[in-house]
Each structure stands twice: as C-alpha cells, then as structure tokens.
Amino acid sequence: MSAGAPRGAGGPGDGGGLRASLSGLTTRGRSFLAAGIAAAACAYVLGQGELLRVGLLLALLPLICVYALHRTRYRVSGSRRLSPDRVPAGTEARVQLRMDNVSRLPTGLLMLQDRVPYVLGPRPRFVLDRVEPGGHREVSYRVRSDLRGRYPLGPLQLRLSDPFGLVELTRSFSTYDTLTVIPRTEPLPPVRLTGESNGYGDGSRRSLALAGDDDVIPRGYRRGDDLRRVHWRSTARYGELMVRREEQPQRSRATVLLDTRRLAFDGAGPDSAFEWAVSAAASSLVHVLEQGFSVRLLTDTGDSVPGEGGGGFSSGGQESAEAAGLMMDTLAVVGHSDGAGLSRAYDAVRAGGGGGFGGGGGDGLLIAFFGDLDDVQTELAARMRQRTSGAVAFVLDSASWGGQPAPGHAVPPLEERLRRLGDAGWTALAAPPGVAFGELWRRAGTARVATGTTGGRE
Incomplete structure (x- = not known):
C-alpha cells in the first residue's frame, strides 16, 4: 500500500494561489463572468441601475466561488493497493483506492480520478459524497492488459x-x-529431458557426513534436529550443541536461453513469434523450477538472471522464489536486442560454473528458443550442446510465422537447421504458429527417448 498527500502545504484546498484558482473556472463560470462584465458595461452606457445589479451578481458569483474554494482548509490522504501487483498477460488485477479525511471539517463533493496507461483500460473516475471528519471512502476498479510490461498507476487526482x-x-x-x-x-x-526425472537424484548427491568421526563436518544444533545426530566431540570443542550434517542433494542446473535478436524475428504484437518465444521461455522456467532445478535465464546478449553470483543460477528455498520473480520480471520487459550473433550467449554457456556448464560437472540442461539462424549462428548454437546432459531447441522460422527474414540475413531452410542441431546432439523441434507449447514440450521428451540422446560432452 502506498499513501501520499496532495502537493501543497494545505492539502487539496491550498496551494497554487488565487491565480491558479482562477484558472479553474469552468466554461459555465467564464460565461457567468463574461455575461456579468457585459451587463455591467451596458448598464453604465444605458444608465440602467437594475441591469448593473444583475451584471455585478453574475460577475461576482464565480469570483466568490473561486475564493471560497481557495480558502477550503480540509486535508485528505489517499492510498492505493494492487491485488496482485504481478499478473500474467490477459489476467485482471484489482486496484483499491481509499480516501481519508484527516481534517476537522467535512469535505464537499469530490471527484476522484486515477491515471492509468491506455493499454490497461479507460481512466477510472469516481464521485465521492461528503466525507465526515475522520471518515474515509473506498472505491475499486480493475485493470487488464494483453501486453506484458511494467505499467505505472497514478498519481491519484482529486477534482474539487x-x-x-x-x-x-x-x-x-x-x-x-x-x-x-x-x-x-x-x-x-513432466517429461525427462536429462538423465534424471527432476533436479534432484542419487547421482547428484554429495555426502557431507562421512563415516569417520574425524571427517565429520558438524553444524550448530537447530530446533527439531534429531538428538541422535549430536556430535559430542565437536560439542565439547565448540562449547555449543553440534550435530552431524546429513547427505544433501546437489541441485542439477538448467539454463533457459532466449534469442532476442531483432533480425531473428519478424513481426510484433501478442501473436508474434517473439511473444510466443517469451511465453514459452517463461513456462519452461516455471516448470524446471518446480522440478527442483537450479535455474537461470540467459539471453543472446550474455546477460544472466539472476545475477552473476554462483554462475547466475538460482539457489534453493526462499532465494529460489525471489529468483523466479526476478526472472519473470525480466521477461515482462524484455525486448529485441541489436546483436547480430550468439557469441556472447555461447561464452556465458561455456562459463556456467562447476556442476553445470563447464567447471567439470557437465550435468546442466539447456533449453533454447531460437529465431532465424544463419549458417554461422547455426554452427555456434550446435556447439552449445557440448558439456550438457541434455539440450532442447525450439526453432521459430519467420517464414512459418508469416514474416520474412531480415534483409541481408541469409537463412538456411528450417529442415537444414533442425538437422544440423540434431546431428550435434540437440533435441531440435520446429515451433510453428498455432501449436501449444505444452504439446511441443511433450514431443521433445518423446523425441529424446526415441533417439536415445545421452549428451555430447567434450
């Protein structure tokens, strides 16, 4: 929830001076003022006293209203609450507004208006009746967007x-x-794309508590630990209760690579190939996280999300949830890059860190979403397969999506690109329009089992 007070030291009725208040005259108020001045001038020329009084009344009434509104001394505070503040495209979010009268005087009739981008719908307006001293009023409205992004709501406006x-x-x-x-x-x-059905497995376990007492790596006692695991020698040494560590699983790693090059995609809008790739990448991230993998999002620019700490991969527990939110926030605003190739992404894949890409582990899963690839980029993408336990590529072809390759960008036929990736050990599938990503994901698992792909490590 956020709260604020209207600009100006005295709240909505203060600030701006009489000149600013005069600028608030409506068409009716200006007409009254002009008619009063005209009537007064005619009365002076014609010597009509009655007409002069009418003219003065017409001219003074809007000026009196300006002064009365300017001298209003009540103060109000406003707050806005989003529920939720992160929604998938095409889903509604509820915005609740609250106005509190924090002054000792009741308010008059108020018109409340919130500024929203046009993609979220029409600008909401509400008329609030008299608010008693210390009272409040609550109103709400809904917003919805079919386009991903970050949209500001506000500032809130009051019309007196x-x-x-x-x-x-x-x-x-x-x-x-x-x-x-x-x-x-x-x-x-839930298909199997690597040698394990999920991110944990006996093949990935690392024993931290070895058989001999001298090799034990103890840790401090935590509430709920089994007392049979207490290591008395370490307890005597450190002066506090210590327990043996149990075997802890080492989480397998997965990288979701999204090709964002402008020349690799043609077209824009919710139904474009690029938007399909972004949504599919988001679905992949959510799925592999649920399967227990340590995950990172990588683009052709070489940027990794979450940051570079630990190779850019998410950790477990609460940190994993925070990393998932960060990756989804990144996909909400990701756009086309001006890069021409995948060399930076290749370097980032090669430098993935121990237990993943490079560093000797070589047990990482690579899920890639490629646009149009020329001969050089197809060869570079094929080499990314090395030192991974599984690699799946979804290739989007501009011609299939009703577009054209970028001028000067010679793209081999789609079948040729898929064949070359398959020869390098990828499970490569075309992603045509109209096919649900869940179906392609199922086909990827079936294709891997049928071909018996085990990995093309160096």
Whole structure:
C-alpha cells in the first residue's frame, strides 16, 4: 500500500494561489463572468441601475466561488493497493483506492480520478459524497492488459468543485504504484529431458557426513534436529550443541536461453513469434523450477538472471522464489536486442560454473528458443550442446510465422537447421504458429527417448 498527500502545504484546498484558482473556472463560470462584465458595461452606457445589479451578481458569483474554494482548509490522504501487483498477460488485477479525511471539517463533493496507461483500460473516475471528519471512502476498479510490461498507476487526482459548477480545481498526489504484467505461462507435462526425472537424484548427491568421526563436518544444533545426530566431540570443542550434517542433494542446473535478436524475428504484437518465444521461455522456467532445478535465464546478449553470483543460477528455498520473480520480471520487459550473433550467449554457456556448464560437472540442461539462424549462428548454437546432459531447441522460422527474414540475413531452410542441431546432439523441434507449447514440450521428451540422446560432452 502506498499513501501520499496532495502537493501543497494545505492539502487539496491550498496551494497554487488565487491565480491558479482562477484558472479553474469552468466554461459555465467564464460565461457567468463574461455575461456579468457585459451587463455591467451596458448598464453604465444605458444608465440602467437594475441591469448593473444583475451584471455585478453574475460577475461576482464565480469570483466568490473561486475564493471560497481557495480558502477550503480540509486535508485528505489517499492510498492505493494492487491485488496482485504481478499478473500474467490477459489476467485482471484489482486496484483499491481509499480516501481519508484527516481534517476537522467535512469535505464537499469530490471527484476522484486515477491515471492509468491506455493499454490497461479507460481512466477510472469516481464521485465521492461528503466525507465526515475522520471518515474515509473506498472505491475499486480493475485493470487488464494483453501486453506484458511494467505499467505505472497514478498519481491519484482529486477534482474539487463548487455547488454551482462554476469552478473546478485539480490536485494531484505524489505517489504511484507499478503493475507488472508477466508473460502467459502454461503447465507442462513432466517429461525427462536429462538423465534424471527432476533436479534432484542419487547421482547428484554429495555426502557431507562421512563415516569417520574425524571427517565429520558438524553444524550448530537447530530446533527439531534429531538428538541422535549430536556430535559430542565437536560439542565439547565448540562449547555449543553440534550435530552431524546429513547427505544433501546437489541441485542439477538448467539454463533457459532466449534469442532476442531483432533480425531473428519478424513481426510484433501478442501473436508474434517473439511473444510466443517469451511465453514459452517463461513456462519452461516455471516448470524446471518446480522440478527442483537450479535455474537461470540467459539471453543472446550474455546477460544472466539472476545475477552473476554462483554462475547466475538460482539457489534453493526462499532465494529460489525471489529468483523466479526476478526472472519473470525480466521477461515482462524484455525486448529485441541489436546483436547480430550468439557469441556472447555461447561464452556465458561455456562459463556456467562447476556442476553445470563447464567447471567439470557437465550435468546442466539447456533449453533454447531460437529465431532465424544463419549458417554461422547455426554452427555456434550446435556447439552449445557440448558439456550438457541434455539440450532442447525450439526453432521459430519467420517464414512459418508469416514474416520474412531480415534483409541481408541469409537463412538456411528450417529442415537444414533442425538437422544440423540434431546431428550435434540437440533435441531440435520446429515451433510453428498455432501449436501449444505444452504439446511441443511433450514431443521433445518423446523425441529424446526415441533417439536415445545421452549428451555430447567434450
């Protein structure tokens, strides 16, 4: 929840001076003022006293309303709450607004308006009745976007008016919130793309508590630990209760590589090939995280999410949930890059760290989403397969999606690219429009079992 007060020391009724208040005259107020001045001038020329009084009344009424509205001394505070603040594309979010009267005077009629980008829908407006001192009013509205991105909501605006509708003053709050629209995801079937059914396994376990007492690596006692694991020699040495560590699983690693090169994709919009690749990458990230993998998101620019610590891979527990949110936030705003090749991504894959790509472990899973690949980039992508336990490529062809390759970008036929990737050990599938990613994911698992892919390590 965020809260703020309208700009100006005295709240909505203060600030800006009489000149700013005069600028708030409505069309009706200006008409009254002009008619009053004209009537007064005619009365002076014609010597009509009655007409002069009418003219003065017409001219003074809007000025009195300006002064009365300017001298209003009540103060209000506003807050906005998003529920939730991160939603998939095409899903609604609820925005709740609350106005509190923190002054000792009741308010008049208020018009509440919130600024929202046009992609989220029409600008919401609400009319609030008189708010008693210390009282509050709550209103809500819904927003929805079919386009991923980060959208600011606010600042909140209050429109004050007099009972005659001659003057309207607008005061803005200073705070705003951000709605993050992440790509759509779909549940994926549990297929085996590596030598393990999930990110944990006996083949990945590392024993930290060896047989001999001298080799034990103890840790401090935690509430709930089995007392049979207490290591008394270490307890005597450190002066606090110590227990033996149990075998801990080493999480297998997975990298989701997203090709964002502008020349690799043609077209834009929710139904474009690039948006399909972004949504499919998001679905892959969610799925492998649920399977217990340590995951990172990589783009052709070589940027890795989460950061470079630990090779850029997520950790377990709460840190894994935070890393998942960070990766989804990145996919919410990812756009086309101006890069021409995949060399930076290749270097990042090669430098993935121990237990993953490079560093001797070589047990990482690579899931890639490629656009148009020329001969050089196809060869580079094929070499990424080395030192991985499994590699799956989903290749999007501009011609299949109703577009054209970038000018000067010679692209081999789709079948040729798939064959070359397959010869290098990839499980390579074409991603045509109209096919659900869940079906392609299932085909990838079936194709791997049929071909008996085991990995092409160096």
